[in-house]
Amino acid sequence: MPRKVVAAIEQVHDCPIFKVGDRMTLSLPEVVTDECDAVCAIALADLLPWTIKLTAGAGAADGVLLCRGCRGGRAQAGFQLESLGDVQRDPQKTRRLVSLRSIPLFASLPDRQLDKISPMIRDTEHAPGERIITYGEPGRALSIIVKGQVEVLKPGDDGQEKLLGILSTGECFGEMSLLTGDPCSATIRARDQVKTLTVLKADFDALLARNPVLNRYFSKLLALRLNKLSKQFSDETGKAVTGNLTMIGPTELIQAITVTSRTGALKITEGERTLEVFFHEGQIWSLGATWGAPEDAFYEFLTWTAGQFGFQPAERPEGERSFFKDTTSLLLEGMRRLDDIQSGRLPVQKA
Numbered sequence: 001m002p003r004k005v006v007a008a009i010e011q012v013h014d015c016p017i018f019k020v021g022d023r024m025t026l027s028l029p030e031v032v033t034d035e036c037d038a039v040c041a042i043a044l045a046d047l048l049p050w051t052i053k054l055t056a057g058a059g060a061a062d063g064v065l066l067c068r069g070c071r072g073g074r075a076q077a078g079f080q081l082e083s084l085g086d087v088q089r090d091p092q093k094t095r096r097l098v099s100l101r102s103i104p105l106f107a108s109l110p111d112r113q114l115d116k117i118s119p120m121i122r123d124t125e126h127a128p129g130e131r132i133i134t135y136g137e138p139g140r141a142l143s144i145i146v147k148g149q150v151e152v153l154k155p156g157d158d159g160q161e162k163l164l165g166i167l168s169t170g171e172c173f174g175e176m177s178l179l180t181g182d183p184c185s186a187t188i189r190a191r192d193q194v195k196t197l198t199v200l201k202a203d204f205d206a207l208l209a210r211n212p213v214l215n216r217y218f219s220k221l222l223a224l225r226l227n228k229l230s231k232q233f234s235d236e237t238g239k240a241v242t243g244n245l246t247m248i249g250p251t252e253l254i255q256a257i258t259v260t261s262r263t264g265a266l267k268i269t270e271g272e273r274t275l276e277v278f279f280h281e282g283q284i285w286s287l288g289a290t291w292g293a294p295e296d297a298f299y300e301f302l303t304w305t306a307g308q309f310g311f312q313p314a315e316r317p318e319g320e321r322s323f324f325k326d327t328t329s330l331l332l333e334g335m336r337r338l339d340d341i342q343s344g345r346l347p348v349q350k351a
Contacts, residue, residue, distance in 0.1 A: 003027065003055045004084040007047055010064050011078040017043075018077045028055050040077075043067040047079060054083045093118070103144055103197065104170055105214070120203035126150075126190040132173075133188040136305040138338075139177025141200050145169050148194035153187040161187065178204050181335035182249030183305045245270075245307045251331060253309060258282040258327050264314040270307030273297075280317040284330065287323050294323070295330075302334040 007024040022037035024044070028051060031039060046067045061081060069076035097114050100106045100121070106114060124143070126132055132143065135155060149168050153161040164186060167173055177184045178201055199207060208214055245253070245268070254277075257266065261282040268275045275297055276288040289297030 005051045006082050007079040010080050014075040015077045122198045124196045124198045126194040130190045135187040136183050142175045143196040144172045146195045149191040151189045181338045182251045241311045250302045266311045268309045285317045299334045
């Protein structure tokens, strides 16, 4: 069983990290950061040999152990090591960690991180035929399939749902709408009895903030999807690109133009509303709308789930630049507003 070793700070001299009474807790090979008042790499290196001995069952060192110090030797701290003995594992928690580690998404996380995120992950059951996610609705959760299969469906031009694919054990869904802020781009329906691990949106944001490994994982997924979308624009260089917002969300559409540094005019129409955006090398050059102030109209456009768009490439900008905000910053503000609308903090704007 793992052992915890506590390094209590008994004395300090001009130390920039510790004060008397602080503690560092180790359970080799990890530092238990949520049980540390502060952490110093120099002190860890100096205490490691003694920590290994204590972990192996040796007695504690007599007296205070001094680190080598920093600031040219002017700063120093003294530590008293104590072994807390074997750390008892809760059998139910251990089974939970083993279950989570079998999911590719969580496989690379250490036990301590899995311990922290485990309360965020809920076991959910879905009956055959149940709609887990509905096309066009705001994203509410990330789901990882533990058992069973789900169907990925999308409305066709005739109004009938078309099967786009089937997801099985270990695969996830719902993450794209959480990452982009766009409404769900497909319906997810249980094909048989399905068991999922579910992370709600608020917990999903915290999960990414605390775990850079997961952040990179989802950033890669988003990048792959954007690359696929932007390839359409690259392949159609010099040609107009048209489509429907039911096939690509507003945020993804703007990002696809931005990451490929396109120059040209984007026109989006939904009912009687029209938004015109001129891009120069991926940045918005000018905005025009048939309703409201252009910037507010752009933010409202990011909430649309339907509408037609057309992008006409051009060699140079039209007229003088009239919009000077960075496009990525504009998208981030739009996604923040979308979160506020979905949470009820902002009212939905009506046409």
